Amino acid sequence: MNRVTLESIWHALDGIAPATIATCACDGTPNVSMISHVKYVDARHVALSRQFFNKTTKNLDENPQALVVIWDPVSFEHYRLELRFLRSETNGPLFDSMSARIQAIASHTGMAGVFRLLAADVFEVLSLQHLPEVIHPPELETAPEFLPPHAQVPTEQRSELWALQRLLARIKAAQNLDELLQTVLGNLAHDLGFNHSLVLLTDETGRRLFTVASHGYGPQGIGAEIAFGDGLLGTVAERKQALCLAPLDHALRYGRAIRESAEAEGSLSPAAEIPLPGLPNAKSQLALPLLVCDRVIGVLAFESPRAGAFQAWHEAFLSVMADQFASALAQAVERDNPEEPDEPPPPSIASPSTATPASCFQLYKNDDCIFVDGEYLIRNVPARILWRVLTHFKKEGRTEFTNRELRLDPSLGLPAVRDNLESRLILLRRRLELKCPNVRLVSRGRGRFALEVGSTIALTEHEST
Amino acid sequence: MTQPGSSTPLLSDEIVELMGSGVDVYVATRDCNLKPESMFAMGLEPHANRSQVTVYLPEDLAAATLANLAENGAIAVTLSRASDLRTMQLKGKCKKIRPSDEADRERQLIFRAALTEQLAFVGVPRSATRRLVWWPSIAVEVEVSDVFVQTPGPRAGERLSSPSS
Numbered sequence: 001m002n003r004v005t006l007e008s009i010w011h012a013l014d015g016i017a018p019a020t021i022a023t024c025a026c027d028g029t030p031n032v033s034m035i036s037h038v039k040y041v042d043a044r045h046v047a048l049s050r051q052f053f054n055k056t057t058k059n060l061d062e063n064p065q066a067l068v069v070i071w072d073p074v075s076f077e078h079y080r081l082e083l084r085f086l087r088s089e090t091n092g093p094l095f096d097s098m099s100a101r102i103q104a105i106a107s108h109t110g111m112a113g114v115f116r117l118l119a120a121d122v123f124e125v126l127s128l129q130h131l132p133e134v135i136h137p138p139e140l141e142t143a144p145e146f147l148p149p150h151a152q153v154p155t156e157q158r159s160e161l162w163a164l165q166r167l168l169a170r171i172k173a174a175q176n177l178d179e180l181l182q183t184v185l186g187n188l189a190h191d192l193g194f195n196h197s198l199v200l201l202t203d204e205t206g207r208r209l210f211t212v213a214s215h216g217y218g219p220q221g222i223g224a225e226i227a228f229g230d231g232l233l234g235t236v237a238e239r240k241q242a243l244c245l246a247p248l249d250h251a252l253r254y255g256r257a258i259r260e261s262a263e264a265e266g267s268l269s270p271a272a273e274i275p276l277p278g279l280p281n282a283k284s285q286l287a288l289p290l291l292v293c294d295r296v297i298g299v300l301a302f303e304s305p306r307a308g309a310f311q312a313w314h315e316a317f318l319s320v321m322a323d324q325f326a327s328a329l330a331q332a333v334e335r336d337n338p339e340e341p342d343e344p345p346p347p348s349i350a351s352p353s354t355a356t357p358a359s360c361f362q363l364y365k366n367d368d369c370i371f372v373d374g375e376y377l378i379r380n381v382p383a384r385i386l387w388r389v390l391t392h393f394k395k396e397g398r399t400e401f402t403n404r405e406l407r408l409d410p411s412l413g414l415p416a417v418r419d420n421l422e423s424r425l426i427l428l429r430r431r432l433e434l435k436c437p438n439v440r441l442v443s444r445g446r447g448r449f450a451l452e453v454g455s456t457i458a459l460t461e462h463e464s465t
Numbered sequence: 466m467t468q469p470g471s472s473t474p475l476l477s478d479e480i481v482e483l484m485g486s487g488v489d490v491y492v493a494t495r496d497c498n499l500k501p502e503s504m505f506a507m508g509l510e511p512h513a514n515r516s517q518v519t520v521y522l523p524e525d526l527a528a529a530t531l532a533n534l535a536e537n538g539a540i541a542v543t544l545s546r547a548s549d550l551r552t553m554q555l556k557g558k559c560k561k562i563r564p565s566d567e568a569d570r571e572r573q574l575i576f577r578a579a580l581t582e583q584l585a586f587v588g589v590p591r592s593a594t595r596r597l598v599w600w601p602s603i604a605v606e607v608e609v610s611d612v613f614v615q616t617p618g619p620r621a622g623e624r625l626s627s628p629s630s
Contacts (some may be wrong), residue, residue, distance in 0.1 A: 022493040022503035030541045032493035032503050034552060034614060054622040055613075067501045069491075076593045078620070133525055134505075136596040238522075254617055257550035283588065307588065316621025 006040055009079055011308050012072040013040045018254075019070040021048065023059035031055050036254045038070055038081075039098055039120070046081065047120045049098050050088070051258075051458045057121075060085040066123065069131075073307045078134040083123035095120045097241065104228055104235040104243055105255040115258050163191045164317060168324050177332040177422045179431075181213035184325055186450070189215050192314075194302050196279055198235060199290075200226070201298040201329075201423050204381065204414070209237055212423045217279075223378060224429040236287040237296050242319060244286045244310050257373055284309040288318055290326035297326055340360075358456040359436050363387050366464040372436045381420075382428040384412045387459075389441070389451050394459055403447045425449065474515035475609055480553055480625075484509050484518075485560045487576075487583030488544040492520060492605075494533035502529045507599035508569075508576040509544060516609055518555065521565060521573050521602040530605065533614070534559040542606055543615060552615035553625070561606040569604050 002270065006013065022032045033056050037049040046068075050057060064085035071078045089095045099117040105336045106115050167187050174180035181199055188194040196216035200209035203225075211224040229238040234244050282303040290298040299324050302310065362371045369379035370386060378386065385406060392398040404420055407414055412420060438454040490506040508521035520542055522530060529561040534540060538559040544554040565573070612625040 011466065020491045020503060022491075022501035022541075024493075024495040024499045024501045026499070028495060028499060030493035030495045030501055030503075030539055031557060032491045032501075032541050032543045034543070034545050034550070034617070036617070050619075052619065052621055063499050065500050067503050069503055069505075076596065077541075131526075134523075134598055136598060138592075140597065254550060257616055258618040261620050263617050302484070314621050 002411075004079065004128055006043055006046065006125065006128065009070075009072065009314050010040065011074050012070040012077075012079055013038050013046070019068055021056055022067040022069075023056050024063055024065065025055075025059050026062040030352060031059055035068070037098065037101065038068060039094075041094065041122065044125050045086075045122060045372050046083070046125060047089075047094055047098065047122045049102060049117055050119045050121050051102060051115050051117060060121070076135055076138075078131040080127075080129050080131055082126040082128075084126055086122045086124055088119035088121050090119050094122070096239070100235055100239040100241045101243055101245065103229075103239070104232040104245065107229065107231050107235055115255075117224055164321060167321055171324055171328045174328065174332070176446070177329070177427050178443075180325075180328055180332050181426070184321075185213060185215035188302075194304075196282075196303040198233075198301045199298060200237075200239070200301070201420060202296055204420065209233060210427065212298075213425050220436070223427055225384075233301055236289050236299050236301075239287045240294070242286070242288040242315055244315060245284070269291050279303045279305055283307040286310040286315065286318070288315075288322045290322055290329060292326050292330045297330055300325065333420065358458055359438055360362065360458045361387075361390060362459070363459070363461045364464060365461065375435055377435050378428060378431045381413060382424045382431070383418060385424060386428055386432075388412065389455065390439075390459055393451055393453065394457065399445065399451045399453075401449055401451065403449075475612065476511050476515040477516070477625075481515075483513050483546060483551060483553060484511055484544060485554060485576075485579065486546055487579030487581070488546050489580070490520065491521065491543045491545075491585075492530060493541040493543075494530050496533050496535070497536060497541060502533055504530050505597075506542070507580075507597065507602065509542065510569075510572050510575040512574075512606075518607050519569070520605045520607060521569060521576075521599075522605060523598045524564075524603050525598055525603045527603050531562060533599065533604065534562060540605070545615070547583050547589075550617055551616070552617070552621075554613045555607070555609045555613045556611040556613070557607045557609040559605055560608050561604075563606075565600075565602040565603050565604045569602065570600065573599060573602060582611060 012129045019035050019038050020032055021035050021066060022030060022210060024030050033054070035048055039049070041047050041159045066083040066085060068081040068083055070081070076285075102115070102117040106265075124221075125143070167184070170183045170187055171180065176185050185197045185199065188197060191290065194215075197214065198217070200212055201212050201214040203210050207228045209226050209228070211222055216462060226234045228234050232243060232245060283306055284304040285302065287299055287301040289296050290300055300318070304310065345381070360373055361370075361377075363383070367379065368383060370377045370383045377383075388406070388409065388411070389401055392401075403425075406412060406421060432439050432441065439457065440452040440454075442450045442452055444450050488509070490509050491503055492506050493501055493503045493618045495501050504522065504526050506520045508519075510519045510521075512518065520540075540557055540559050542551060542555045542557075544555075571614050577599060578592075581591050584594045585591050614620045614625055
């Protein structure tokens with residue numbers, strides 16, 4: 001048997017693959033159970049999550065000896081950990097970290113509030129052994145199933161520090177919010193192979209997130225919303241903690257198994273399951289809160305179709321980057337405020353082209369949303385902005401607008417401070433590009449934008465859908 | 466066959482079906498100091514009397530488990546289906562240990578094929594499951610005394626059946 005360290009088997013820890021724990025009652029009856037999460041604590045300690053009181057818990061109270069067998073989902077190598085139970089923690093950083101993960105799984109499976117972490121059980125690792133005899137060596141053709149990310153830059157330029165330096169320099173150089181968002185997500189894909197990413201920002205209520213930028217998903221995800229506390233992303237915002245789930249399907253199967261068990265008992269009416277945004281075959285997901293002075297301004301999220309795609313250093317690297325990114329985001333939003341022109345925009349007379357078919361916009365007042373040509377376009381604040389702009393265009397032929405006039409219009413419902421106006425305009429631009437490319441909102445420099453209309457438009461208002 | 470005085474067999478149809486559906490099987494034993502030992506098994510076969518099972522242990526991995534069984538016979542066997550984590554645990558005593566024969570090997574081949582497909586369903590490559598060591602094996606015959614639910618959830622740990630139930 002080879003000597004290994006906990007640090008060297010990170011792939012097999014932190015809930016990446018299910019494991020087993022064997023214990024023994026004081027009457028000599030052995031027990032073996034599946035466990036969902038063996039968490040690395042330090043070089044000599046691990047923690048197991050406890051969601052329910054069970055036989056394992058009872059046995060450990062009587063007899064602290066335990067044996068955990070885990071396997072690496074990438075190499076399929078097996079390891080055995082002889083453990084001694086030390087204590088149960090019900091608060092503190094370790095508990096909070098493990099609890100956030102459980103909460104995310106529970107929320108994803110419609111079980112929020114039904115199952116939760118009762119304790120983080122901490123064990124001393126008495127011995128750690130690799131079990132090479134459990135599995136035959138791989139055949140050559142099996143190797144390519146788990147290749148590392150395909151970054152495009154040469155290997156010598158891919159060290160973490162170089163990549164971080166490059167990224168931070170580009171964050172500093174970004175001229176506006178849109179450029180900042182595209183720069184960060186584009187560079188993370190190019191330098192590090194994070195090909196599927198999302199940025200969500202906190203909305204005016206401070207309790208919901210909306211998707212303002214994405215990479216690798218096409219334009220469809222822009223505008224998607226999620227409440228604080230819902231799913232992985234909502235949990236990250238609620239708990240202000242980074243979370244990594246991998247492989248996601250195992251974590252979700254675990255949550256769903258609990259849900260089915262609880263439903264079978266007839267004691268539960270679970271909430272609707274929240275579909276995960278993004279890759280249908282995601283096996284790893286990493287999400288980080290974007291914090292400015294302990295205020296959650298958004299969430300940065302990544303997905304991968306590979307199991308165990310996000311390594312421990314990725315989380316550390318991205319945590320450093322996310323802090324800088326969050327500050328730059330906040331500055332980009334604020335920067336848009338003081339330098340706005342006070343004077344009204346120059347008069348402009350529209351001369352829409354009649355070469356393309358008319359675009360029919362419908363406002364549904366009760367739902368606060370706009371449809372275009374029968375398809376859902378956008379709702380809430382961006383919808384009110386668009387309707388205001390389109391109405392002025394239709395009545396007066398105006399095509400030039402300022403952020404300032406939007407902020408002064410009480411009917412839009414923008415808060416007095418931290419109004420996210422610029423991010424709402426970005427979201428609106430993206431949705432128009434996707435659903436109605438004949439109508440564009442084009443930046444005219446800081447604090448100004450123009451409406452460009454490539455077809456005739458028709459506006460109708462309805463009380464409800 | 467049912468237990469004397471009992472209307473339902475110890476190993477119900479549901480449990481027997483689970484055994485044949487490509488489950489992961491883990492065995493736990495303990496030594497004289499109550500130190501637990503565990504390993505995976507490749508195969509589980511219910512007996513016609515529905516109160517015994519044969520568990521197949523890869524011989525190369527089974528030294529500590531077999532030593533414990535020879536010493537005290539106490540054994541727990543957990544079977545868990547990867548796709549939905551439906552999980553049961555059998556508790557009992559080892560009645561007999563013997564080398565597996567050709568008939569056992571055939572049963573194990575069928576079991577291994579079902580396990581390979583079940584794990585492939587949740588993303589484990591078939592090539593990886595086929596790398597698991599399984600033959601030659603040791604057949605451990607177990608007299609089951611209790612069956613417990615272990616599917617994650619509030620019913621985990623509930624006794625499903627015992628000879629007196």
